[in-house]
Amino acid sequence: MMNIIMHGCNGRMGQVITKIVAEDPEVQIVAGVDITGDQLSDYPVFKTIEDCDVKADVVIDFAHVSGVDHLLDYCVEKKLPLVLCTTGLSKEQLDHVREAEKSIALLKSANMSLGINTLAMLLKQATRVLSPAGFDIDIVEQHHNQKLDAPSGTALLLADAINEACEEKFDYVYDRSTRREKRPKKEIGISSVRGGSIVGIHEVIFAGLDEVIEIKHTAYSRSVFGKGAVEAAKFLVGKNPGHYDMSDAIAES
Numbered sequence: 237m238m239n240i241i242m243h244g245c246n247g248r249m250g251q252v253i254t255k256i257v258a259e260d261p262e263v264q265i266v267a268g269v270d271i272t273g274d275q276l277s278d279y280p281v282f283k284t285i286e287d288c289d290v291k292a293d294v295v296i297d298f299a300h301v302s303g304v305d306h307l308l309d310y311c312v313e314k315k316l317p318l319v320l321c322t323t324g325l326s327k328e329q330l331d332h333v334r335e336a337e338k339s340i341a342l343l344k345s346a347n348m349s350l351g352i353n354t355l356a357m358l359l360k361q362a363t364r365v366l367s368p369a370g371f372d373i374d375i376v377e378q379h380h381n382q383k384l385d386a387p388s389g390t391a392l393l394l395a396d397a398i399n400e401a402c403e404e405k406f407d408y409v410y411d412r413s414t415r416r417e418k419r420p421k422k423e424i425g426i427s428s429v430r431g432g433s434i435v436g437i438h439e440v441i442f443a444g445l446d447e448v449i450e451i452k453h454t455a456y457s458r459s460v461f462g463k464g465a466v467e468a469a470k471f472l473v474g475k476n477p478g479h480y481d482m483s484d485a486i487a488e489s
Contacts, residue, residue, distance in 0.1 A: 238473055239266040239292040243307055244299030245281060246270035252462040266290050285310045294469045297322055304329050308336045317341040317472040319465055323389030341475040345482045346389025348464030353482040355453050356397035359440060363401040371444040378429040378437040386428040390438055395424050
């Protein structure tokens with residue numbers, strides 16, 4: 237039985253993962269961390285990660301960006317593998333992540349779903365064909381009105397996948413409203429929509445001369461992210477220190 241600490245256990249994703257784990261005989265949540273300290277499930281809940289004194293095999297994180305530094309320090313101290321799903325990290329926090337990867341196995345992904353990560357692989361193939369042919373590339377992402385960061389981490393994940401397929405890298409452009417010029421050749425426009433209860437919609441547009449290709453992923457519930465996070469945790473236990481992503485977990489499944 238694999239033991240999990242759920243960091244951000246009372247948030248939306250924390251509660252989704254709690255339900256998924258409850259139905260999985262291979263894993264269990266032995267402790268949760270949430271700033272409220274409220275115990276909503278059958279495991280103990282601590283207000284801070286430093287207060288958590290329960291032994292575990294891995295940590296899954298779906299919390300607020302403000303808690304990432306404390307979490308990284310805790311996992312390094314305890315030698316605990318970490319599935320890091322919080323998005324919107326600062327440059328300093330990303331540097332902290334890279335430092336932590338020297339000591340622990342760390343899987344970081346802006347999106348845990350199998351579909352999105354398959355989409356990222358498809359985008360690399362499409363970009364190798366369409367970008368040299370002069371196609372412009374834009375990404376439109378949509379999320380619920382409670383999401384704090386924009387653009388989404390998933391949109392950046394997809395943009396990075398596109399950039400990996402190119403020798404000459406694209407610039408990312410988030411706002412064209414102040415520009416009065418024709419579109420440069422090497423840029424990816426990323427547009428954000430926030431409204432209602434949209435779980436996550438990501439559309440990549442390849443626009444060429446007299447033809448357009450649109451590739452779209454729609455998440456209808458948060459369970460697709462939760463299931464992926466649990467599978468990532470199973471994959472990560474026992475791995476050597478270093479950086480991992482969902483493509484590694486998919487390849488081993």
